[in-house]
Amino acid sequence: SQQGEEDPQALSIQEGENATMNCSYKTSINNLQWYRQNSGRGLVHLILIRSNEREKHSGRLRVTLDTSKKSSSLLITASRAADTASYFCATVTGANNLFFGTGTRLTVIP
């Protein structure tokens, strides 16, 4: 079953701009994770935010979590052409249950 839903499905921005992707989910979670996937490759873990956290930073990445709205956002600041990829949120509800959304395809135009 699918837990997370990303919005928008596709996003195209100019290099240097910020990119914001949103994720909504349906049930209570333990934590939420964001992954990145370059075309034709596997997923790479970016950041994890626990249910009792509201915001987390890692380099140019900022993730927020609002458990009352069951939503999260991923902000990439000062985007680069190399950030072009698909981004997925994944929710964790139990020990081995990681539910992925359908992803946001980000294109950064040089």
Next chain:
Amino acid sequence: DVKVTQSSRYLVKRTGEKVFLECVQDMDHENMFWYRQDPGLGLRLIYFSYDVKMKEKGDIPEGYSVSREKKERFSLILESASTNQTSMYLCASNYVDSLYQPQHFGDGTRLSIL
């Protein structure tokens, strides 16, 4: 760095064939997972294993089986391949204390069933 290696990047098989997809990880992870990824559907869990010879069904196990004879290796088996199993298959692994552990993915196998 964690390395999850999938044996083939691309594979073409015929309907009715028995297909084996292999995955090996080098970090002594207890958990291993097989997903399939289809456009518009995201990643869906087929099977996972939390120990040698142990397996649990995921969301879409029909038409698949798995084997975990050694801790580092997790195999996905398509018993009789069908065209609707054409997809990207991704293997992942992490530690058993996995609530706060990310999953580490291989580069995927793009499987085409003709």
